[in-house]
Amino acid sequence: MIIRAKQNTTVEEFERLKQTIINMGLQVKDVSGETFKVLGVIGDTSKIDERALYANPAVGEITRIQSPYKKASKVFHPDPTIIDVKGVKIGGGNFTVMAGPCSVENHDQILECANAVKASGANILRGGAFKPRTSPYAFQGLELEGLELLKEARKETGLPIITEIMSEDMIPQFVKDVDIIQVGARNMQNFHLLKALGKIDKPILLKRGLSATIEEWLMAAEYIMAGGNEKVILCERGIRTFEKYTRNTLDLSAVLAVKELSHLPVVIDPSHSAGKWSMVEGLSQAALAVGADGIIVEVHNDPEHALCDGAQSLKPKAFDDMMKKLKLIAPIVDKVMK
Ligand code: PEP
Ligand code: MN
Numbered sequence: 001m002i003i004r005a006k007q008n009t010t011v012e013e014f015e016r017l018k019q020t021i022i023n024m025g026l027q028v029k030d031v032s033g034e035t036f037k038v039l040g041v042i043g044d045t046s047k048i049d050e051r052a053l054y055a056n057p058a059v060g061e062i063t064r065i066q067s068p069y070k071k072a073s074k075v076f077h078p079d080p081t082i083i084d085v086k087g088v089k090i091g092g093g094n095f096t097v098m099a100g101p102c103s104v105e106n107h108d109q110i111l112e113c114a115n116a117v118k119a120s121g122a123n124i125l126r127g128g129a130f131k132p133r134t135s136p137y138a139f140q141g142l143e144l145e146g147l148e149l150l151k152e153a154r155k156e157t158g159l160p161i162i163t164e165i166m167s168e169d170m171i172p173q174f175v176k177d178v179d180i181i182q183v184g185a186r187n188m189q190n191f192h193l194l195k196a197l198g199k200i201d202k203p204i205l206l207k208r209g210l211s212a213t214i215e216e217w218l219m220a221a222e223y224i225m226a227g228g229n230e231k232v233i234l235c236e237r238g239i240r241t242f243e244k245y246t247r248n249t250l251d252l253s254a255v256l257a258v259k260e261l262s263h264l265p266v267v268i269d270p271s272h273s274a275g276k277w278s279m280v281e282g283l284s285q286a287a288l289a290v291g292a293d294g295i296i297v298e299v300h301n302d303p304e305h306a307l308c309d310g311a312q313s314l315k316p317k318a319f320d321d322m323m324k325k326l327k328l329i330a331p332i333v334d335k336v337m338k
Contacts, residue, residue: 001045003053005037006060013058020056024048046070067261071225072218072232077263083203083231085179086160088123088338090203090233091265095326095335096294098162098180098267099319100126101301102309103139104146112301114153116316120323123338124180125150125159126296130166131308132186139307147177154179162205162296168196175200185210185237185272188220198227205296207235207269210248214257221264234258234266235296238273247275247312250283255292265293271312277303280314281322288329 003021005014014037021028026043041048046069050062067073082092090096099122104110114125129146131139142149147163154161160179165171166187174181180203187193188209197204204224208217221232236255238248250273258266270283284295300306300313314322330337 001041001048001065002031002063003039003041003059004061004063005039005058007036009037009058009060017056017058020053044070067218068215069218069222071230072221072262072264074261074263079263081230081263081265083233083265085124085203088160090267091293093334093336094293095288095330095337096124096267097122097323097326097337098124098126098294098296099299101128101306102271102298102313103128103131103141103307104149105142105307107149107152109301110149110153111156113299113316114157114159116301117299117319118157118159120316120320121327121337122159122299122319122323123294125153125157125161126182126298127153127161127163128308129163130170132164132166132184133308144173147173151177165193165197168193171196171200175202179203180205180233182235183207188212188217191223194220194223195227198224198229200229201231202229203231203233204229205233205235205267207237208239208251208254211240214254214261217254218258218262221262232264233293234262234264235269236266236273236292237269246273246279248273250274250286252286252290255287255290259291267294267296268292269296271296271298271309271314275312277312277314277318280312281318281325284322284326285329288326288335289333291333 018028029040031038031040080092083090099117101113104127127150129141131141150161162180164182164184182205185207238250241249268287270280287295298313299319303310303313327337
């Protein structure tokens, strides 16, 4: 970290600033020139709260050299992390497909969807049991009954299951029943939840918040990893922009950014990005081409009557067609689809 002092800083103020940094257990190197007073800070600067430091009257500008996250950073872990979910590998050259309905609605619906996505080559079954709906009057999910139905679908198909957690009190149940715990976009900065998830041994799929920067998203991953759980999969699901034609704007460059900054696997959710089923195939192909480690995609046996997100759900046939194309593209972009 480099700290440039304000132009008119006195020698006493500059010395006081140096001492403040030293008192934090860090080393300082005075690299002042003729016109500027500058300090180089050496050590673990992740503990420095920049905002608090700006309260010091001598501080003009702070420039970070290292990222504020450590465990999520590629600097300390150059090799890509590969997460094993019951034999399904996520990361490291694999393109993993998680598919299923937005919500578990009833026995026949989830079983039909699960069997269909399995037959088309999906690796993991998705399905929401607890739904974070914008309206409190909208379908909130089958909750525990939904979880039981997901488990039944897992038993029948052999596909591991991913579903969204809402709060800390559900963790024991999810640890017992679920293969990947999804943290939804709306909970990305629920720091209590993230800390609690850091203490368990279960893969976490962390969706990017609706308006989160890439750094905020990686810091959210850091919250989980700091507690000891390093099995984090990032998921870009579209961000809020001025554009209204699509539900969100898929930030494809976020995949490349994460690959530059972190060793964690990153997948794309084309369904919540577009909000329209007709765009899902194109965005999934783009996910593959840009180097994502997989996709999480909504598939429904009867989208017109879906209780949630029917407009963005692929029918099984469209999913099957898409999978065939993805499998053709995968070897060209050095990805393995199993
Ligand atoms: C979902 O995956 O069903 C979901 C609610 O996604 P997000 O958190 O990205 O909105
Ligand atoms: Mn959905």
